[in-house]
Amino acid sequence: MPRQPNSHLLRRGRYSETGRAYLVTAVVHQRQPLFREFRLGRLLVAEFKRLHDAGLVNSLAWVVMPDHFHWLFDLNHSTLPDVMRQTKSRSTLSINRARCSRERFWQRGYHDRAVRAEDDIRKMARYIIANPLRAGLVEHIGDYPLWDAAWL
Template sequence: MSLQPNSHLLRRGRYSESGRAYLVTAVVHQRLPLFRDFRLGRLLVTEFKRAHETGRVNSLAWVVMPDHFHWLFNLNDSTLAEVMRATKSRSTLSINRARCSRERFWQRGYHDRAVRAEEDIRKMARYIIANPLRAGLVEHIGDYSLWDAA
């Protein structure tokens, strides 16, 4: 039995538009809180930075929570599928290497939402980086180290 019986529906109607902002969320397999280990979280952050530095995306904000991440970016000269495939694949390799594991790391698929022109990107970024506060992980965002915003 699949843990996400409707994950294939996440791909239905997905469209990538260069220059558009997207908010994506991906979840660790079985929602294991593996990013409580700061070192593993930093390996994921390396992949966010790689996507930014290679010009695939322009990162606007991201937060790595214990069992998932939220990432807001402008899509450049790649498709959403290419960015997410590379990020999830490369992070799986580096994180599993660090864990001495060969297990599946991410749940299948990811959730994405194209940001509409009338939406306030700054407000959305603030909402993303406030996740650790709302989750009760810290009292001040400065006390949480796995986030960034442009």
């Protein structure tokens, strides 16, 4: 029997707090590795930058993997659902335009984790940007083009 998606459960009990750091992950529909195409990954990065420049978030670290992304940020003048809605909807428009497509781009929902005061945020950032190494996509992080961290 096929597994039923549980994205609706991700929203249960979700609360966002201004000034708190969050680690969010979102996955491409059917885990298609569309971000292997660098230009599509850069369109997503442009949305991260737009939200950062608008002051809604303070981006700390991110990595765009072939079929998903991880983004660590401080939430400033918005809510977590609004940031993710904007990120996913605006990136869908720009990416589908670039692909000449009208297909669904993202899986429903997203995973989020509020960073606790006792968490080492730089350690979390290093873990995030090391994803391409652990996935075997590159041998050196400098060889992977779709990541950044505020401390580098």
